[in-house]
Amino acid sequence: xxxxxxxxxxxxxxxxxxxxxxxxxxxxIAIAIVSFWNFNGFAMTPGFTLNNYLGIFSSRVYLSTxxxxxxxxxxxxxxxxxxxxxxxxxxxxxxxxxxxxTILFLICTVPFLTSNIIRMISWxxxxxxxxxxxxxxxxxxxxxxxxxxxxxxxxxxxxxMVHLYCLFMVAPIFNSMMRIDRSLVTAAEDLxxxxxxxxxxxxxxxxxxxIAIGSIFVVTLVMGEFATMRIMxxxxxxxxxxxxxxxxxxxxxxxxxxxxxVLLIVTLIIVFAIxxxxxxxxxx
Amino acid sequence: xxxxKRSLSYYLLAGFFGLFVLFLYGPMSAIFLLSLQGPEGQLTxxxxxxxxxxxxxxxxxxxxxxxxxxxxxxxxLGLIVMLITVVFSVMAxxxxxxKFFGSNLIFYLTxxxxxxxxxxxxxGIGILFSIVGLDNxxxxxxxxxxxxxxxxxxxxxxxxxxGRFNPSYEEAARDLGASDTTTFWQIVFPxxxxxxxxxxxxxxxxxYDEFTRTSLISGETNTLPLEIFGMTTNVTSPALYxxxxxxxxxSFGLIAIALVAINSLSRQQTR
Numbered sequence: 436x437x438x439x440x441x442x443x444x445x446x447x448x449x450x451x452x453x454x455x456x457x458x459x460x461x462x463x464i465a466i467a468i469v470s471f472w473n474f475n476g477f478a479m480t481p482g483f484t485l486n487n488y489l490g491i492f493s494s495r496v497y498l499s500t501x502x503x504x505x506x507x508x509x510x511x512x513x514x515x516x517x518x519x520x521x522x523x524x525x526x527x528x529x530x531x532x533x534x535x536x537t538i539l540f541l542i543c544t545v546p547f548l549t550s551n552i553i554r555m556i557s558w559x560x561x562x563x564x565x566x567x568x569x570x571x572x573x574x575x576x577x578x579x580x581x582x583x584x585x586x587x588x589x590x591x592x593x594x595x596m597v598h599l600y601c602l603f604m605v606a607p608i609f610n611s612m613m614r615i616d617r618s619l620v621t622a623a624e625d626l627x628x629x630x631x632x633x634x635x636x637x638x639x640x641x642x643x644x645x646i647a648i649g650s651i652f653v654v655t656l657v658m659g660e661f662a663t664m665r666i667m668x669x670x671x672x673x674x675x676x677x678x679x680x681x682x683x684x685x686x687x688x689x690x691x692x693x694x695x696x697v698l699l700i701v702t703l704i705i706v707f708a709i710x711x712x713x714x715x716x717x718x719x
Numbered sequence: 720x721x722x723x724k725r726s727l728s729y730y731l732l733a734g735f736f737g738l739f740v741l742f743l744y745g746p747m748s749a750i751f752l753l754s755l756q757g758p759e760g761q762l763t764x765x766x767x768x769x770x771x772x773x774x775x776x777x778x779x780x781x782x783x784x785x786x787x788x789x790x791x792x793x794x795x796l797g798l799i800v801m802l803i804t805v806v807f808s809v810m811a812x813x814x815x816x817x818k819f820f821g822s823n824l825i826f827y828l829t830x831x832x833x834x835x836x837x838x839x840x841x842x843g844i845g846i847l848f849s850i851v852g853l854d855n856x857x858x859x860x861x862x863x864x865x866x867x868x869x870x871x872x873x874x875x876x877x878x879x880x881x882g883r884f885n886p887s888y889e890e891a892a893r894d895l896g897a898s899d900t901t902t903f904w905q906i907v908f909p910x911x912x913x914x915x916x917x918x919x920x921x922x923x924x925x926x927y928d929e930f931t932r933t934s935l936i937s938g939e940t941n942t943l944p945l946e947i948f949g950m951t952t953n954v955t956s957p958a959l960y961x962x963x964x965x966x967x968x969x970s971f972g973l974i975a976i977a978l979v980a981i982n983s984l985s986r987q988q989t990r
Binding site (some may be wrong): 440441443445447448450451452454455456457459460461462463465481483513518519524525526529539541542543545546548550551552553554555556557558559560561563565567570598623630645651652655656657658659660663666673676680685688691692695698699701703704706714 | 721728729732733736739740743744745746750753759762764811813817819820828829833834836838839840843844846847858863874894921924925928931932934935937943944951959960963967
């Protein structure tokens with residue numbers, strides 16, 4: 436009886452697990468293998484060489500691309516956190532009726548269910564040379580020439596990425612805040628804690644797991660980005676994802692694979708670092 | 720005094736929330752407006768005239784690439800992904816109500832799919848297919864890539880749903896002699912039906928809009944997001960915005976339909 440139930444569990448979980456073995460585990464193994472193959476400038480041939488990796492670590496262009504990627508990941512993460520924490524806090528603690536909580540949360544969620552590319556290009560009417568911001572600045576007489584830095588700059592890349600990914604921060608933080616026992620806050624208030632103390636001693640520690648999950652999401656999303664990078668920087672800035680995409684377009688598979696392996700290792704290190712600081716298991 | 724202070728922070732945060740909503744919706748409403756311009760329209764404000772010119776232009780293939788075919792492929796792909804996602808994640812959710820040997824490993828395997836940068840999944844599936852000698856197609860390699868994105872989300876939601884599920888209903892059914900299959904379809908499924916619609920919708924929209932996990936492995940034909948990405952480099956008319964408006968309206972319409980369905984289902988249950 437018991438063993439037949441266990442067998443049934445394996446049957447039930449088999450299709451989903453098979454998808455991840457076939458289309459996640461095997462592909463990563465394939466990338467790892469190909470990253471050691473030879474590349475002669477035209478085609479790849481099976482073999483074992485460390486040249487692809489040596490190329491990455493000895494080239495200043497590659498290293499600066501990696502640094503650039505970290506910079507974007509850090510800044511986007513920071514802004515997402517600074518925006519998402521108050522938003523989630525407002526929804527969780529200030530909106531009292533569960534109905535309005537759901538409605539307002541859905542309002543935040545809906546834009547994230549439409550195309551990323553569309554949401555990116557929707558910044559063009561605001562940021563471009565003749566965009567609304569420049570029109571406003573010139574209309575107010577602050578500048579007499581359009582300011583170029585709004586579009587096709589680091590600024591526009593970060594803005595677009597924050598716009599694209601902040602829900603991945605809002606949702607987990609909101610979720611963990613909703614689990615906080617409200618009587619803790621009331622008790623602290625009764626004992627005379629200031630709002631700042633309540634944030635620091637109760638809400639922040641108890642929502643830390645949500646912040647960790649959101650951070651993991653945002654960091655991994657930004658680390659592999661190339662579409663936002665290309666559209667919003669106008670090709671002026673680069674990231675590892677963009678680099679991989681370009682190498683593939685010129686059929687340099689082993690080089691792209693080596694970069695992918697390095698990118699994966701770096702991303703996993705960051706994820707494990709976050710998991711070391713915060714225990715997210717209680718969230719699941 | 721304390722009361723007054725609290726209300727100040729309430730208004731500040733409410734204002735911040737309002738700005739956040741404006742930040743989310745403002746740009747989208749801008750392209751919505753700009754896609755309703757006259758034929759002289761540009762990519763920026765002010766609006767030049769008012770017409771449905773650009774919305775019509777989307778359906779003329781030579782104007783903005785092949786939107787109709789891309790839409791068809793994305794629609795089919797989304798539907799297939801939705802179906803597979805729902806079936807597989809409900810099955811896995813059922814299995815995970817009990818701990819079994821290896822369940823931790825399977826859990827982390829599933830979650831790790833969210834941690835691997837999307838471009839790696841795309842690249843890896845592409846390389847794997849080329850090693851095995853399979854063609855990349857939207858219905859093979861791209862489908863696989865999409866599942867690695869939709870399944871973990873659906874699985875996590877399913878765990879939450881079954882975590883809140885009261886097993887005594889099932890025990891009662893079983894005590895009355897119902898088979899496992901009958902119990903599932905008569906008792907369990909109706910209770911989780913509204914959540915299943917939600918999961919299905921999420922699967923569809925995640926797939927319908929997915930770009931990075933499709934980008935390297937869609938084969939010779941493009942899905943809609945890839946088509947749009949291509950257009951960003953060569954279309955410099957409001958037709959680009961019109962396409963954005965149309966696909967956004969399509970997504971919003973779907974969400975609205977699903978919300979209505981979920982609402983009416985959960986009302987039936989409370990009755």
